[in-house]
Amino acid sequence: MEALRLATAADLLALPDHVVGEIVGGALHVSPRPAPRHAHAASVLTGRLNPRWQLGDGGPGGWWILMWPELHLGADVLVPDLAGWRRSTLSTLPETPAFAARPDWVCEVLSPSTARLDRGPKLDAYAANGVPWAWLVDPVDRLVELFQLVQGRWTRHLFATNGEVAMPPFEAVPLQVSELWLPPAPG
Numbered sequence: 001m002e003a004l005r006l007a008t009a010a011d012l013l014a015l016p017d018h019v020v021g022e023i024v025g026g027a028l029h030v031s032p033r034p035a036p037r038h039a040h041a042a043s044v045l046t047g048r049l050n051p052r053w054q055l056g057d058g059g060p061g062g063w064w065i066l067m068w069p070e071l072h073l074g075a076d077v078l079v080p081d082l083a084g085w086r087r088s089t090l091s092t093l094p095e096t097p098a099f100a101a102r103p104d105w106v107c108e109v110l111s112p113s114t115a116r117l118d119r120g121p122k123l124d125a126y127a128a129n130g131v132p133w134a135w136l137v138d139p140v141d142r143l144v145e146l147f148q149l150v151q152g153r154w155t156r157h158l159f160a161t162n163g164e165v166a167m168p169p170f171e172a173v174p175l176q177v178s179e180l181w182l183p184p185a186p187g
Contacts, residue, residue, distance in 0.1 A: 012077060020068075023077040024121040031114050034081075037139040038111045041180040042067060042081045045107060045137070052173045053084070059173045062087050063104075070098040073129040078122060081137075082107040084169075105133040105169055112140070123147070127154055133169050142181045 007028035015021040015030060022029045034042065046067050052059025065084040070077065083103040090101045106126055108118040118136065126134055127149055134154070136145040146158035146167055158167060164174045 006075075009077070020079055021077075022079050022117075022122070023075070024117065024125050026075060027121075029117055029121075031111075031117070034109070035111060037182050038081075038109045040182050041109045041137050041139040042107075044180050045082055045109075045175075048175055048179070049082075049084070049170060053170060064090060064093055069103075071103065072098045072100050073102055073125065076125045076129070078125060080106040080122075080126075081109040102129050102131055104131070105135070106131055107135040107137060110136055110138045110140075123154065127152060135167070137180060139181060144177055144180070 006026040007023045011028050012021045012023065018033060020031045020033065022031075046065065049063075049065050051057040053061065053063040054065050055061065063084050063086055065082060067082055068079055069083050070079055071083065077098075080103075083099075084105040085099075085101060086104045089104055090099075094100075108114075108122065110118055115138075123134060123136075130149065132149050134147045134149075136147070138144075142161050144158070144160045144165075144167070145156060146160075147154040148157050148168065149155075158165070160167070160177045162178045164176050166172075166174045
């Protein structure tokens with residue numbers, strides 16, 4: 001029986017441009033680029049969070065919030081849909097294409113092809129690396145799940161589908177959850 005080979009950075013570099021590659025628990029995971037429903041939810045979240053939390057326009061500021069950053073956390077190479085660092089954690093953005101500093105918050109927008117990875121091995125990897133907050137946004141089922149890391153384990157804090165919701169760690173400025181969902185297709 002042949003021993004399993006751990007994935008490497010060379011495996012990521014060999015992937016075509018139209019996919020996203022990650023190394024989680026030593027295994028290479030390849031996903032397609034986001035579909036419109038997924039990209040819409042991620043874009044709306046970025047548009048709502050960045051002015052208030054990164055730029056301080058209508059909110060307290062004090063964060064870096066980025067879409068699709070490459071995180072090098074221990075042996076894992078992860079690409080969350082969004083990640084945020086308090087400026088007290090990461091005072092300036094690195095000049096490198098990847099981040100070694102663990103984020104203070106991650107958000108995964110679930111799709112049928114990534115939900116199992118996002119809910120399982122990636123959420124486990126974020127916990128193992130001490131990420132304090134994680135959001136799982138499901139644009140198909142139209143729900144947001146909010147998790148806080150407590151003593152090394154995820155505690156689910158919030159389950160929201162609609163309405164204006166104060167979602168930690170950004171609870172100072174509530175978000176209108178329904179803005180994340182595309183309207184139903186006609187017919």
